[in-house]
Amino acid sequence: xxxxxxxxxxxxxxxxxxxxxxxxxxxxxxxxxxxxxxxxxxxxxxxxxxxxxxxxxxxxxxxxxxxxxxxxxxxxxxxxxxxxxxxxxxxxxxxxxxxxxxxxxxxxxxxxxxxxxxxxxxxxxxxxxxxxxxxxxxxxxxxxxxxxxxxxxxxxxxxxxxxxxxxxxxxxxxxxxxxxx
Numbered sequence: 700x701x702x703x704x705x706x707x708x709x710x711x712x713x714x715x716x717x718x719x720x721x722x723x724x725x726x727x728x729x730x731x732x733x734x735x736x737x738x739x740x741x742x743x744x745x746x747x748x749x750x751x752x753x754x755x756x757x758x759x760x761x762x763x764x765x766x767x768x769x770x771x772x773x774x775x776x777x778x779x780x781x782x783x784x785x786x787x788x789x790x791x792x793x794x795x796x797x798x799x800x801x802x803x804x805x806x807x808x809x810x811x812x813x814x815x816x817x818x819x820x821x822x823x824x825x826x827x828x829x830x831x832x833x834x835x836x837x838x839x840x841x842x843x844x845x846x847x848x849x850x851x852x853x854x855x856x857x858x859x860x861x862x863x864x865x866x867x868x869x870x871x872x873x874x875x876x877x878x879x880x
Contacts, residue, residue, distance in 0.1 A: 811839040
C-alpha cells in the first residue's frame with residue numbers, strides 16, 4: 700500500500716498492511732483505519748539561498764573611504780531565520796549590522812579605491828552560498844580646490860576673491876602660493 704500525506708485526513712482501506720478480518724460478513728464494509736492529517740511532514744531546514752544580483756547593490760559613499768552596501772530584498776531563509784548577513788572583499792567574511800533590508804555605510808581602509816564584494820546570508824544551519832561579485836569605489840579623500848576669480852593678475856595688498864569647490868562649510872584654512880612673474 701502507498702500512503703500519500705496531504706493536508707486532509709487520510710483513510711487507509713484493506714491492503715497488505717491492514718488485511719480484512721477473516722470472518723468478515725458478506726456485504727459488510729471493510730474495516731477502515733484513520734490517521735489524523737497534519738499535513739506533509741516538513742523538510743529539515745537548509746542554509747539560506749544565494750543573494751540574486753537584483754537583491755543588493757554597492758555604491759560610492761558620500762565621505763572619504765565610504766561605500767554604501769544596500770540590501771533591497773533578502774534571499775529565502777531555507778526554513779530557519781536569518782541570523783547574520785556577511786560580506787567579503789577578499790580577506791574573510793565580515794558581519795554587517797542587522798539582518799534586514801536597508802543601506803549600510805561601510806568605512807573602507809583606503810579612499811578612492813576599488814573594492815569587489817560578495818554577500819551571503821547565514822542561519823542556524825549554515826552560511827548560504829556567496830553571491831556573485833559587485834564592485835564599487837570608496838569615497839575619495841576630501842579635496843579642496845581654490846582658484847582666483849576675476850582675473851589672473853592682482854596688485855600688492857589687494858584682496859583676491861576665491862571660489863572654493865568641494866569643501867562646503869568644512870574649510871578650516873586655505874594655503875596659497877605666490878609665484879613671481
